[in-house]
């Protein structure tokens with residue numbers, strides 16, 4: 001007897017990524033198995049997207065180690081592992097961000113793999129976090145080792161039209177406007193928001209971007225104290241187009257799963273057509 005419901009599902013994964021890739025790889029494998037087991041328990045089939053946080057493969061290894069796990073696009077153990085897991089578990093995986101080579105600095109690339117392990121999209125983080133925060137890390141200089149991206153990415157998937165953004169991008173509403181203008185229904189935001197700024201800004205910014213653009217915001221965050229003492233905020237969150245929190249985590253590692261409701265999204269956009277009412281145009285300064 002088969003009574004499997006085939007609905008698209010999206011899962012956000014949150015944990016404390018370590019400096020060492022092998023440790024993160026082991027964590028991921030166990031987590032993918034748990035997600036698959038919970039599908040089996042609830043008899044849910046259909047396409048399944050798993051979204052990992054920013055810098056999932058290594059975190060807090062110090063700036064000098066940034067290049068250690070950087071890979072050429074399409075080759076290397078981290079991408080191979082993710083692609084293998086796609087096939088093995090029948091998941092699409094948005095590999096938060098990882099360092100992809102290309103010149104002197106690395107791109108903080110958010111790579112989307114389909115269930116065959118093929119690359120379906122690549123977004124390079126545009127806004128880089130060069131800021132001082134009153135925490136034990138004090139000053140962040142992401143641009144010292146990262147080359148900013150200059151392309152907006154919206155991709156059609158079995159989960160809806162996905163716009164790709166990362167972490168600090170959240171503070172730049174014009175970018176989210178532009179993603180919505182290009183058709184985004186969901187916006188992914190793999191993050192490593194700091195504990196200090198996350199506590200103050202994470203939830204209201206996510207809700208604002210979701211409400212003003214009438215999109216789902218899917219934001220898995222790093223959590224806890226990393227190997228270099230850096231602290232991240234956790235509280236991974238799915239916010240719906242009305243601004244409701246569909247699911248969230250606290251500070252512990254874990255995952256949350258949901259199914260988007262595009263009828264509700266269309267109904268909302270019909271009743272309150274903010275996109276048509278908008279009187280301003282967004283310009284991408286890189287164009």
Ligand SMILES: O=C(O)CNC(=O)[C@H](CS)NC(=O)CCC(=O)C(=O)O
Pocket residue numbers: 054055058059060128129140141142167168171192193194197198
């Ligand atoms: O470099 C790595 O290892 C991983 N990447 C990050 O942690 C990035 C760049 S330093 N963090 C952010 O963008 C935090 C933004 C933030 O916290 C805010 O906007 O308040």
